[in-house]
Amino acid sequence: MHYRRFGKTEMELSVFTLGAMRFLESDTNAIATIEKALDLGINHIETAKGYGKSEVFIGAAMAAGLARRREEFYLTTKIPPTEDPATMAQLIDQSLRRLQVDFVDNFDIHGINTPAHLEMVRNPDGCMKAVQAAVVQGKIRHVGFSTHGSLAVILGAIETDLFASVNLHYYYFNQHNEPAVQRAAEKDMGVFIISPSDKGGMLYTPPPLLQDLCAPFSPLYINDRFLLSDLRVHTLSLGAANPQEFGDHRVAWDMVGPLTPEEQAVLARLDRQYGVLGGDRCSQCFACLPCPEQINIPEVLRLRNMAIAFEMQSFGEYRYKMFEHAGHWFPGRKANHCTDCGDCLPRCPEVLEIPRLLRDAHQRLHTVEGKRLWE
Ligand code: SF4
């Protein structure tokens, strides 16, 4: 296991973090999973008020003996933005009680996803007042934010200078947030990648074509290396649900340094594979937005890109069914709402036939409806 300075927090975090959103079974399973993570050298555990019973399970683990190992790990929890400081203060105390700790090393505002959330944290009389009071009281050591929002919202949150770290989506298969990673690096912020294996492409169950393209490595490994060879990135979430689920990342966490020639060759092969999309490739520039029907055109077409170029059909279906069911966590409506109004067409530098591609994407990817993982 390797460790990286998490930006200006000065915490030396393991390059993998135990993301505790999948502790859905029992407190004994949570205890065993945390113990296993610590034994493997993982020194950062990340949870949230919103992750079901995750905080309670971690609290049970603390009471059952984990407290004796408190010096061995950093603990992060997250709470969504609130309108007023009193509510936030109450929620912070509630999380500390549930976790059975006096303080958390790191606290994230959970989900600065919309311009309204950004205004809530910018408000000098809003929830950040309570967060900053909790820092003074020793309940919180460092403050960051997590986000599923647009690049503009993420950059806006970074520019507030209220936060020492950011927890965001950025993967080989989704590089749109790269300017936020760069800006965070310029501001010496910690950069924590959300769910690289799952949201990064369900890479633990890759289709045969993707496996072939990544050979002799695994797709999971290649994405880990894409991220960790980039020194602006500090730690990746590993959402193990039980002690058996750590194995796949172990090759990557023992690797340091820049990409090897073999790894570079695989990434170049993946880049070339987008060529199979021909003139229908969405380049993810986001210039087509806004759509009056609130269709998340770039994300729909990203899923289409992946389904066609890499046969990542299951991933495409998994994410597509989230539209209209996860609110600001995964915004936008499904592609079948396109009215052919044509507003987006002059804005697309690739001159894509967007309505046709949206219809095709819907036909390929529409299945049953979905919910967020922790619901
Ligand atoms: S043509 Fe369809 S996708 Fe484009 S702006 Fe109109 S409704 Fe939205």
Ligand code: SF4
């Ligand atoms: S403008 Fe065109 S290329 Fe850019 S994201 Fe929208 S559809 Fe894709």
